Amino acid sequence: MGKEETSLIIPQHIAFIMDGNGRWAKSRGLPRYLGHREACKRLIDLLDTLIELNVRYCSFFAFSTENWNRPQEEIDHLMNYLEEFLSKELGHFQKNDVRIHVSGDLSRLPESTREASIKAMEETKNCKKFHANICLNYGGQQEIVRAAKNLVADVLEGKVNKEEIDEALFSRYLYQPDFPSIDLLIRTSGEERLSNFMLYECAYAEFVFTKVKWPDFNRKALLDCLRVFSQRDRRYGGIKG
Numbered sequence: 001m002g003k004e005e006t007s008l009i010i011p012q013h014i015a016f017i018m019d020g021n022g023r024w025a026k027s028r029g030l031p032r033y034l035g036h037r038e039a040c041k042r043l044i045d046l047l048d049t050l051i052e053l054n055v056r057y058c059s060f061f062a063f064s065t066e067n068w069n070r071p072q073e074e075i076d077h078l079m080n081y082l083e084e085f086l087s088k089e090l091g092h093f094q095k096n097d098v099r100i101h102v103s104g105d106l107s108r109l110p111e112s113t114r115e116a117s118i119k120a121m122e123e124t125k126n127c128k129k130f131h132a133n134i135c136l137n138y139g140g141q142q143e144i145v146r147a148a149k150n151l152v153a154d155v156l157e158g159k160v161n162k163e164e165i166d167e168a169l170f171s172r173y174l175y176q177p178d179f180p181s182i183d184l185l186i187r188t189s190g191e192e193r194l195s196n197f198m199l200y201e202c203a204y205a206e207f208v209f210t211k212v213k214w215p216d217f218n219r220k221a222l223l224d225c226l227r228v229f230s231q232r233d234r235r236y237g238g239i240k241g
Contacts, residue, residue, distance in 0.1 A: 008223070009230040011183035013057040014050070015205070017197055020189025020213030022074075033077035038215035040085040044092065047132060049219045051096055053226075057131045057179050059103070061197050065139035068108075079109070082136070083116040090123055097129035103175035104138035133176055140199035147173035147200075174200060181205070184229045186222075188214045206232045 018039055025035030043060065050058055062082060068075065086100070093100060100120040109117070117136065150173050154160040160169070171177060182198060182205040190211040194202065208225045210217075 007230075008053075008226045010053055010055060010226070011229060012055070013059070013180050013182050013184075013201075014055055015059040015061070015182045015185045015198055015202070017061045017185070017187040017191075017195060018214040018217075019187055019191055021215060023189065024213040024215040033074050035215055036074070036078045037081050040081045042215055042217060043085060044089055045218065046222065047098065047130070048096070049222060051098070051130050055130070057133070059133040059135060059176075059179070059182070059198060059201075061135050061138065061195075063104075063136045063138070064196065065105070065137055065142055066196070068137075079113045082134075083113050086116045086120040086134075090120060093120070093124050093132075094127065097127045099124045099127035099131050101131060101133040101176055101179075102136055103133055103143070104136045105142070106136065108137050131179065133179065135197070138175075138197075140194070140196045143175055143198075144200055171200070184208065184225070186210065186225050188212055188217050188221075204234070206234065 021035030021039045022032035023035070024038065025032050047058075063078065092098075102117040102121055106114050106117060113136070117134070147170060151160065151165070151170065155162050155165075179201070181203060182201045185194075185198075185202055185205045186208050187193075188210055190209065192207075192209045206229055208228050210221060210225060212221045
């Protein structure tokens with residue numbers, strides 16, 4: 001890392017809403033799905049930068065529960081690109097000690113995408129340096145409802161006493177219970193909303209919205225976001241000084 005990078009405050013967990021792929025392609029006279037292909041290429045470069053900066057956890061919003069409303073051709077291409085990414089980069093993940101996690105309801109995914117996701121998780125389960133969480137067919141509200149149902153089931157079965165339920169216990173029922181809460185959420189392409197992404201985990205996250213579209217989101221764009229984050233005064237509801 002350079003001198004400037006070492007002066008930055010590095011979040012433990014960064015989440016990315018990877019927005020602007022279709023608009024990036026359209027502005028170049030290309031089909032929308034080619035924007036998704038470029039987006040997957042961007043992922044591996046960004047992972048290497050995050051590892052270099054000693055970030056430990058990252059979550060990527062790859063496909064939401066609402067994205068099924070998009071044209072089927074675009075969905076098919078996106079799933080193919082994700083499969084290719086998970087399969088092609090498997091050796092890179094293992095070499096760099098990257099563990100792949102996948103969050104969301106995988107049952108609705110194409111069988112080949114589901115299998116590629118499961119294989120990536122299995123083949124990297126012993127990696128420990130960096131944790132990459134790919135959110136597929138994921139919705140924040142749906143995650144909370146799923147967690148609540150599973151918690152209620154354990155209460156009814158006598159596995160949990162309802163008096164013991166608090167925020168920490170509830171978080172154990174989320175998709176990634178061993179991930180820390182999100183420190184920084186970055187959304188690309190200029191939109192300024194959460195779009196149902198990791199609502200529980202973002203309770204005290206800092207938000208940075210950049211106009212850079214995801215296919216153009218490179219090392220410089222990431223460092224720009226980290227500079228903004230480093231200037232934030234995180235009080236967690238309290239006061240300082």
